[in-house]
Amino acid sequence: MNKSLRKPVIAGNWKMNNNPAQAAALIEQLKPLVKDASCEVVACVPYIDLHAALKAAEGTNIQIGAQNCHWAASGAFTGEIPAAMLKELGVPYVIIGHSERRQYFGETDLTVRDRTRAALDAGLKVILCVGELKEQRLRNITAEVVRMQTKLALEGVTEKELENIVIAYEPVWAIGTGLTATPEQANEVNLLIRQLIAELYGKAAADKTVIQYGGSMNEKNAGELLAMPDIDGGLIGGASLAAEKFAAIVTATKQ
Numbered sequence: 324m325n326k327s328l329r330k331p332v333i334a335g336n337w338k339m340n341n342n343p344a345q346a347a348a349l350i351e352q353l354k355p356l357v358k359d360a361s362c363e364v365v366a367c368v369p370y371i372d373l374h375a376a377l378k379a380a381e382g383t384n385i386q387i388g389a390q391n392c393h394w395a396a397s398g399a400f401t402g403e404i405p406a407a408m409l410k411e412l413g414v415p416y417v418i419i420g421h422s423e424r425r426q427y428f429g430e431t432d433l434t435v436r437d438r439t440r441a442a443l444d445a446g447l448k449v450i451l452c453v454g455e456l457k458e459q460r461l462r463n464i465t466a467e468v469v470r471m472q473t474k475l476a477l478e479g480v481t482e483k484e485l486e487n488i489v490i491a492y493e494p495v496w497a498i499g500t501g502l503t504a505t506p507e508q509a510n511e512v513n514l515l516i517r518q519l520i521a522e523l524y525g526k527a528a529a530d531k532t533v534i535q536y537g538g539s540m541n542e543k544n545a546g547e548l549l550a551m552p553d554i555d556g557g558l559i560g561g562a563s564l565a566a567e568k569f570a571a572i573v574t575a576t577k578q
């Protein structure tokens with residue numbers, strides 16, 4: 324379904340792992356393994372690693388991302404980082420709305436919307452995460468939940484700005500659990516997100532929007548997931564911490 328209109332994005336979400344020296348070392352290992360990638364390659368690292376990661380990735384096809392940003396430009400928000408500071412540092416990507424932020428740090432659909440707004444205003448590319456909880460899947464409300472999360476996060480986003488958004492469908496029950504969605508389950512939700520984008524922005528915009536799958540994606544299951552018509556890449560947690568595994572997922576986009 325017009326998959327050729329989209330360049331896949333394989334992004335590592337390192338979460339709270341690797342100090343700056345380890346970050347630089349992992350990027351050094353990755354460089355030769357992903358240099359011929361036909362997809363975009365992104366590593367989303369802890370804030371404190373950004374400087375070292377950017378330096379290590381300079382002049383390569385590895386792009387660096389942060390794992391969150393605040394909605395305000397500055398002010399009394401202890402522990403937070405504004406989008407403009409990331410931009411000034413030279414960071415191109417930021418993850419917004421990851422389920423761990425929603426579960427453990429009180430992130431809501433509206434703070435996700437506001438952080439997305441701030442990131443776009445600062446000129447960052449956003450990896451916007453959506454996905455249902457296990458209880459929601461069991462109650463058959465996956466479609467409603469994912470549509471609502473996506474629609475609210477995109478409130479106020481223009482068609483032009485949508486080009487700077489990658490959507491990551493990450494069923495919460497599949498994250499870090501080893502329970503991967505089947506290719507059919509993942510594609511079904513990616514397709515409904517694409518249909519929502521078509522309702523909101525038209526078919527041409529929907530055809531161009533990169534929609535990833537995330538949740539226990541690894542070097543073994545990546546091939547069949549990435550072969551699905553509406554899965555345009557992956558957001559990879561655990562497997563992004565080992566260079567060979569992450570590189571194998573990057574290579575799987577070539578099939």
Ligand code: PGA
Nearest residue numbers: 498499538539559560561
């Ligand atoms: P996982 O994490 O690959 O370890 O399941 C994915 C994510 O949280 O983005």
